[in-house]
Each structure stands twice: as structure tokens, then as C-alpha cells.
Amino acid sequence: MLTIPQDIPDFVLSSQLDNFTISADKRVTFVLKQANTVILQETYTQDTSNQIHILDLFSLMEPYLIGSPMLQFSYEVSASSETTISKTFTVLLCRPIIPCSGVDFVTNYFLTTLAGRDKITSFNRTETLYLTTGSLSSGGTTIPVTAECVFVNDQNQLLKSTRSLGNVADYGIRSIDVSPSRLTQSGYRLLRYTILAGARKQTFRVDQDEPESVGLKFRNSFGCVETFYFVGGDTVEPELTRNAAYFAGQYKNYYVDEQRKHTLNTGYIPEGMFNLADDVARATEVWLMDESDDIPITITESNTSRSDEDDGLFAFTVSYIFASRYQQRIRLLPDIFDDSFDDTYN
Incomplete structure (x- = not known):
């Protein structure tokens, strides 16, 4: 007999999609779709307990949820001479475990x-x-x-x-x-x-x-673009790697690669914002908020460690480089006066 012991809810968080179990006494074909796109289509043989376990179901859906954090999926389970079981459900991208x-x-x-x-x-x-x-x-x-x-x-x-x-x-x-x-x-x-x-x-x-701050936009654990501001300072550490060779008898640099590492400090933040700092550190899409436009960056290091033995005041750091090959950024001086300023006596 073909049954689903614990079905997927109509709406579910992706972190709650772990193992999908099918109870059957014969070989089963399982099809998972996003809209009309087939993600997985496999035929499985039951174990000695007449069960089939499809593990880590979320990993199959995550590539689709990254682009659009809430989507509709469907599955179909079939076996010979058995009634086909199918269901459509909605999944929201969610990386934390929610109780x-x-x-x-x-x-x-x-x-x-x-x-x-x-x-x-x-x-x-x-x-x-x-x-x-x-x-x-x-x-x-x-x-x-x-x-x-x-x-x-x-x-x-x-x-x-x-x-x-x-x-x-x-x-x-x-x-x-x-x-x-x-x-x-x-x-x-x-x-x-x-x-x-x-x-x-x-x-x-x-x-x-x-206070003066450096703002980052980041795609959070739910696929939404959130903001976080660092008020504890910005340290810049340029690293230059030079490639040189002899040209016409002269030793010259022919290529200089620069990695300009910036380290941001949160300053002391309340305990309620610890999870948010963790979320910034694990983000794969991050932008530096700039006056002209948001600049894509890549977080390379982070330190968000803390202990409940301390006084509860913590400051965290993240280090980043510009995602672009070009690591230098020039700030232009703003216009002090517009074209209507009377400069007769200048």
C-alpha cells in the first residue's frame, strides 16, 4: 500500500524540509517539480521496513528559492496498481531552525x-x-x-x-x-x-x-535585502602582489594585483542584535551602501564569537573586499555652489 506517513504542510519553511518518507511495499517513482520544471525524477526500492527516505529535500529546492524566496512546488508519488499521490505546496526560504x-x-x-x-x-x-x-x-x-x-x-x-x-x-x-x-x-x-x-x-x-557609520545591505536568511550599520570603525589593509620580468634589459612590473581588505567593527551592540550580526557574516550577497550607488562586496572573514560568561557586551567584526577586480574607489568632492551662485567678485 502506498502512503505518506507525514505529509508536507501546504505552507512550509525550507529549513523544516529535511526527510521525506514514503511507505510502500513495492518500487515507487517520485517526481518533484517547481511549476513545470522537473527537479527530481527517480524510482526507489523500499527498505526492509517498507519505507523510502528521500533525504535533505531542501537542497534540491534551494537553487530555485535563492532567485525567488517563496515559490510553489509539487510532488507526485506513483507505484504500479496503486493510486497516485500528489500535492502542491508553498516553500519560503528560511535558513535558521524555527521552533x-x-x-x-x-x-x-x-x-x-x-x-x-x-x-x-x-x-x-x-x-x-x-x-x-x-x-x-x-x-x-x-x-x-x-x-x-x-x-x-x-x-x-x-x-x-x-x-x-x-x-x-x-x-x-x-x-x-x-x-x-x-x-x-x-x-x-x-x-x-x-x-x-x-x-x-x-x-x-x-x-x-x-554616530558615523558604514552601512551594508545583505540578503538575509529569508532571501530579503536587509541593512546593518557598523559604528565601530573601518580599517583598510591593502595587499599588493607584483609580477615582474626583464624587458629590454630592464626589470619592470608588468602586473600589480591588489586586494584591499576592509574590516568593519559593529561597536557594542545589544544581545538582541547578535543573530542579525551572524546573518551578515554568513550572507553570500552583500553591498556597501554608497552615496552614488550600492557596491557589491565579498565578505572574506568574520568574528562573531561570544560567551555567556561575559557581561553581555560584544562587538563583532567582518572583513570584505570589493567584488570587482578594481579595488580602488575615488570619492569626488561635492559641488559647494550650484550654477546660480554669483561669482562676480571671484
Whole structure:
């Protein structure tokens, strides 16, 4: 008899797709598809327990999910003289182990490893959150997004205010601009704000010092482009490799290869941001946020080690090089005056 002892849910996180078991007393043909593309088609023979185990199912789907983090897949299981079993299901890219069902996670959390823990931000920074309901088609509704803000003035008087950030569709993966610059109040400074979207909740605490920082964009564990800012400094270590030979009796360099390693320090960050720092370190797609454009970089080293024996204050580092062969970057001086400036007396 052909059965599936534990079927795949209609919506599932990719990290929860480990082993797929088929119970059968005869040879079975298994077909896995993404849309009309066949990913795997194999015929298997059952073991002595009349079971077939297909291991590490996620590794077959990951190449498709990297390009589009939430996709629909289907499988078909057939055996001679048996009724064919088939199912279509939706998978969301998720690299961490999540201790709840996929539906519970996307209902209660934004798509970030912060998982509801506070994040430090500042007024000169870009912040984006992502959410999904797990559906690829509209249910005919929208999700309202609000910001609960706490402001303070020069007399240390607090002002609480709730702002609408609009509505997002109830299908696919949706992004929300939650940068602190969107939340202002005349005569007051923003202290903190909490973004609410259904049961999802994310609090940002605003650093009033507005420290200089180096911003990175990275594709996080859910396939979404998130931001992280390093305030602990930037160290540059150029390494030059020279190739030389004799030309017409003169010893000359004919090629110089440069690897310009940058090391960024997070500065001390709260414990709630540790997972986010880990996510940056493991990212395979990272961009340096620049005034002109985002620059692709490659992370070459990282140090995100910590111990629960310490005081809980940790600073992490990552090292990167530009992904381009050209490692030098020239900053141009900005225009101080525009063409309307009167330079009669210059």
C-alpha cells in the first residue's frame, strides 16, 4: 500500500524540509517539480521496513528559492496498481531552525532573524521590514501597517503618537520602508518606535548621537535585502602582489594585483542584535551602501564569537573586499555652489 506517513504542510519553511518518507511495499517513482520544471525524477526500492527516505529535500529546492524566496512546488508519488499521490505546496526560504510551524512564524514575525527583538537605528539610516502571509495569491484583503512612536522634547516631555504607514497586500513577500526619517514631530526628537502589522511587532531604538557609520545591505536568511550599520570603525589593509620580468634589459612590473581588505567593527551592540550580526557574516550577497550607488562586496572573514560568561557586551567584526577586480574607489568632492551662485567678485 502506498502512503505518506507525514505529509508536507501546504505552507512550509525550507529549513523544516529535511526527510521525506514514503511507505510502500513495492518500487515507487517520485517526481518533484517547481511549476513545470522537473527537479527530481527517480524510482526507489523500499527498505526492509517498507519505507523510502528521500533525504535533505531542501537542497534540491534551494537553487530555485535563492532567485525567488517563496515559490510553489509539487510532488507526485506513483507505484504500479496503486493510486497516485500528489500535492502542491508553498516553500519560503528560511535558513535558521524555527521552533514553530511556518504559518505561525509568518503570522507573528517579520522576515528577519531579529524575531521581534529590538534594533538600534539612527536618523541617517535606511530600515526595511518584510512580511508575508505565506500565500502567493490575493485573499482580497490588505494588512494595515502602523508605527507607535515615542518622542521627547528639550524639556524631557514625552509624546506618544501612532502613525499609519499604509497598507500592504496579503500575498507574496511585501516590503515596508520603516526608516526613522519617516517619523517626525515638530519640536520633538524620536526616541523609539514600534512597527505593527497584524500580530507582527518590531521595535527600533533611535541613537540620538547619530554616530558615523558604514552601512551594508545583505540578503538575509529569508532571501530579503536587509541593512546593518557598523559604528565601530573601518580599517583598510591593502595587499599588493607584483609580477615582474626583464624587458629590454630592464626589470619592470608588468602586473600589480591588489586586494584591499576592509574590516568593519559593529561597536557594542545589544544581545538582541547578535543573530542579525551572524546573518551578515554568513550572507553570500552583500553591498556597501554608497552615496552614488550600492557596491557589491565579498565578505572574506568574520568574528562573531561570544560567551555567556561575559557581561553581555560584544562587538563583532567582518572583513570584505570589493567584488570587482578594481579595488580602488575615488570619492569626488561635492559641488559647494550650484550654477546660480554669483561669482562676480571671484
